[in-house]
Amino acid sequence: MRKFVTGLTMFFALFAFTVAQAQFAQDWEAATTIKHTDVDSLYAADFSGNSRTVIGGFDLDQDGKPEAIITDYSGFTVRVFEYDSGSNSFELVWTAPPDTSGLNRRPGSNPRVVITSDFDGDGKAEITFPLATTPNGWYVYEWDGVQGSDNYGTTYSSLITTEIDTCCGADPNAFRADHERVTVIDIDGDGKQEFITAIRRNAAGGLRGTLISSVDGEIEHNSGGTGFETWNVEYFIDRGNYGGGSPYQALPADLDGDGTYELVNHTWNYFNFFNIDVTGTDSYAVADPASPTRFYQVTAPDDHVSLFGGDAGDIDGDGDDEAFFPNYYTGDLFVIDYKSGDDVLAIDSSHVANVGNVGVFYASVFDVDQNGRANVFVGSSRPRVVSSVELTGTNPLEPGDYTTTVIYEGESDLIATIINSTDSLGVVTSDTTRSGAFASKVQAHWDGNPIDFDNDGQYELLVSLQGNFDSTRTITRVWADSSWDTTAYAAVVNEKSWPLIRIEFTGTGTSVQTYEAANFVTPDNYILEQNYPNPFNPETTIRYTLPLNKQISVKIYNMMGQVVRTLVDNKLQTAGDYSVVWDGRDDAGVRAASGTYIYTLEFGNFKKSQRMTLVK
Structure with missing residues (x-):
C-alpha cells in the first residue's frame, strides 16, 4: 500500500495585512492575523511549511494571559506567543532550543505537532513535541513554576523514548518525528496523564501500532532528562491483526456513553479503523483477533x-x-457512531457513514457558536478554507441531517505567478497561476475548553495556514531561436500570506470583511540603542524602546560577565521610549575601572546587549 504523501511542499512565507477584504460567512470575522514584517526574522527561511500547527487558548504560566504555540517547520523547534488583550498583541516569549545536530534533516522530519501536558501531575505545565535527532524522541519542556515567567527551559526536562524502544530498537534513526497527531489525556481515570501515540514507522524487527505510555516520578525543569522520572509502557497493540497499514491517530472518545473512554484508531490502509476499550487502570481491551468486525476498511478498494x-x-x-474524520483524498467527512449498549469493539458499516463532502484536512469538534449543538470544523483550500458542519436533524449517520456552512472561503485575489510571453511572431500571451492558503489544522477547543483569547465570551478558532507564496512573481520572456529568454523578473509582496488566522464567532448577524491585524511582537521590536557618548567619561546615556508594557531590567556587565550596575531592576514600564544615565559607578558607588563594558536590556526570556567603553 502507498504510504507516502506528495504535493505538500508548497511555497510559503509569513506575510499578512493591515486592512484587508476577506470572505467570511455571516456571524464570523477574523480577530487576528500576522503581519509579515513582525515575524520574518523568525520564519523567513521557510516558504513551504510554516505554520503546520497552531495550538492555543491555555495559560501555561498562570499569569492570566493565554498563549499560542506555533511549530517552526524549518527551524525544527516551536515558539510560544503570549496574548495581551490591552494592546491586542501576541508577543514571542519562548522558543525551544533549536536542534543543531543535523541528524533531524531526514526528509519529512520537521516538527508537525506540539502538545501541552502535566505528565507528573505537579501543576507545572509541559510543552512536548518530537524531534528526529540525537537522541531521538519526544522532547518535554517543563515550566519553571514561576508565575508569569514563560520559562520552559534552555534544555529539555524529559525525553520520552518508549516509541523509539517499540518501533526502532535496531535503528533509532528510523524514527522520523513526522506525526500529525498525538494525544495526552488521563485515559484510564487513574489521576495520571497518558501519552498516546500512533507509531507510523518502524525499523527492521520493530513494531507499529498504538502505544500508551505514562511517567512515574518527578520531571525536573531544565534537567536534560536526568531527573527522577521513568517512562513506562502501559499498553501496546500491533495494527497487524486489526486492518494493518500505517497508524495515524488514536482518538479518545466515549463512544457508548458509559463514562469511560475508548480509543478510535485510524490507519492508512483503505481508511481503516479499529477500537480499543479502556476497562480500568492500565487495562485495555481489543476485539478477538478472529472477529470479522475487529476492524473496518471504509474506502476499500x-x-x-x-x-x-x-x-x-x-x-x-x-x-x-x-x-x-476527513478523507484527505476526497474531502468526504466520515462519522463513527455508537449508542449505549453497543459493542464498541465491533466496527462495520452500521457504525460508519459518509456525511458529506466538506474538506480534506484536520477536524475539530466544539460548540463555538454556543447554540447547544457542536460544530465540526474542517480545513481545506479555497473556496472552502474553513467549513462548519452541524447536525440539524437527529441521526448522526444520516447525511441529510447535517448543514454545512463555509465560514471562510479564502482570498480570491491571490496570484502566485504571471508569465508574459512574446513568441517568434510577436504575439504576447499572459499566463497566471493562482495561489491560496490551505487550513492544515483548525483548533476549535483545547482539551474540551473554549478558545477565547480576548475573554469577551465569544468563542474562537485558531487556524494554521500553509501553501501561500510570499510574493507575486512576474516573469517577462521572449522566444529566442529555440528557447525562452527571460528579459525581466519582478516580485511584489503578497500582503495576504498569513500563517495564522484567529476567527471569532460574533453572532451579530453580519459578515465583517474589513479588520485590523493584531500586533505580533518579537525581540526585534525591542530596541536598545548605542549609548551616547561612546567612549565616555564620566557618564553616558542609554536609550531603549519597549513595544508594549513589560517588566524589564537594564544592567551593566564587565567582560567577565559580572553585574557592575543595575540601572533598572525588573520594573514594569509602559510601552514607549526611555533613557537612563550611567555615571560610571558600580552598585556600591565606587568608580568603575576604564575599559569595555556590556549593557543589556533584559525582558522575559530574552535580552539585547551593546558594548561601550569607559575612558579616563
Missing part, C-alpha cells in the same frame, strides 16, 4: 487516509461521542 486526523464530541446530545 481505494486506499485513503485521514492525513491530519479527526476529533470527537457529542453532536446529538445523547450522552455519547461521535468521531469525525
Whole structure:
C-alpha cells in the first residue's frame, strides 16, 4: 500500500495585512492575523511549511494571559506567543532550543505537532513535541513554576523514548518525528496523564501500532532528562491483526456513553479503523483477533487516509461521542457512531457513514457558536478554507441531517505567478497561476475548553495556514531561436500570506470583511540603542524602546560577565521610549575601572546587549 504523501511542499512565507477584504460567512470575522514584517526574522527561511500547527487558548504560566504555540517547520523547534488583550498583541516569549545536530534533516522530519501536558501531575505545565535527532524522541519542556515567567527551559526536562524502544530498537534513526497527531489525556481515570501515540514507522524487527505510555516520578525543569522520572509502557497493540497499514491517530472518545473512554484508531490502509476499550487502570481491551468486525476498511478498494486526523464530541446530545474524520483524498467527512449498549469493539458499516463532502484536512469538534449543538470544523483550500458542519436533524449517520456552512472561503485575489510571453511572431500571451492558503489544522477547543483569547465570551478558532507564496512573481520572456529568454523578473509582496488566522464567532448577524491585524511582537521590536557618548567619561546615556508594557531590567556587565550596575531592576514600564544615565559607578558607588563594558536590556526570556567603553 502507498504510504507516502506528495504535493505538500508548497511555497510559503509569513506575510499578512493591515486592512484587508476577506470572505467570511455571516456571524464570523477574523480577530487576528500576522503581519509579515513582525515575524520574518523568525520564519523567513521557510516558504513551504510554516505554520503546520497552531495550538492555543491555555495559560501555561498562570499569569492570566493565554498563549499560542506555533511549530517552526524549518527551524525544527516551536515558539510560544503570549496574548495581551490591552494592546491586542501576541508577543514571542519562548522558543525551544533549536536542534543543531543535523541528524533531524531526514526528509519529512520537521516538527508537525506540539502538545501541552502535566505528565507528573505537579501543576507545572509541559510543552512536548518530537524531534528526529540525537537522541531521538519526544522532547518535554517543563515550566519553571514561576508565575508569569514563560520559562520552559534552555534544555529539555524529559525525553520520552518508549516509541523509539517499540518501533526502532535496531535503528533509532528510523524514527522520523513526522506525526500529525498525538494525544495526552488521563485515559484510564487513574489521576495520571497518558501519552498516546500512533507509531507510523518502524525499523527492521520493530513494531507499529498504538502505544500508551505514562511517567512515574518527578520531571525536573531544565534537567536534560536526568531527573527522577521513568517512562513506562502501559499498553501496546500491533495494527497487524486489526486492518494493518500505517497508524495515524488514536482518538479518545466515549463512544457508548458509559463514562469511560475508548480509543478510535485510524490507519492508512483503505481508511481503516479499529477500537480499543479502556476497562480500568492500565487495562485495555481489543476485539478477538478472529472477529470479522475487529476492524473496518471504509474506502476499500481505494486506499485513503485521514492525513491530519479527526476529533470527537457529542453532536446529538445523547450522552455519547461521535468521531469525525476527513478523507484527505476526497474531502468526504466520515462519522463513527455508537449508542449505549453497543459493542464498541465491533466496527462495520452500521457504525460508519459518509456525511458529506466538506474538506480534506484536520477536524475539530466544539460548540463555538454556543447554540447547544457542536460544530465540526474542517480545513481545506479555497473556496472552502474553513467549513462548519452541524447536525440539524437527529441521526448522526444520516447525511441529510447535517448543514454545512463555509465560514471562510479564502482570498480570491491571490496570484502566485504571471508569465508574459512574446513568441517568434510577436504575439504576447499572459499566463497566471493562482495561489491560496490551505487550513492544515483548525483548533476549535483545547482539551474540551473554549478558545477565547480576548475573554469577551465569544468563542474562537485558531487556524494554521500553509501553501501561500510570499510574493507575486512576474516573469517577462521572449522566444529566442529555440528557447525562452527571460528579459525581466519582478516580485511584489503578497500582503495576504498569513500563517495564522484567529476567527471569532460574533453572532451579530453580519459578515465583517474589513479588520485590523493584531500586533505580533518579537525581540526585534525591542530596541536598545548605542549609548551616547561612546567612549565616555564620566557618564553616558542609554536609550531603549519597549513595544508594549513589560517588566524589564537594564544592567551593566564587565567582560567577565559580572553585574557592575543595575540601572533598572525588573520594573514594569509602559510601552514607549526611555533613557537612563550611567555615571560610571558600580552598585556600591565606587568608580568603575576604564575599559569595555556590556549593557543589556533584559525582558522575559530574552535580552539585547551593546558594548561601550569607559575612558579616563
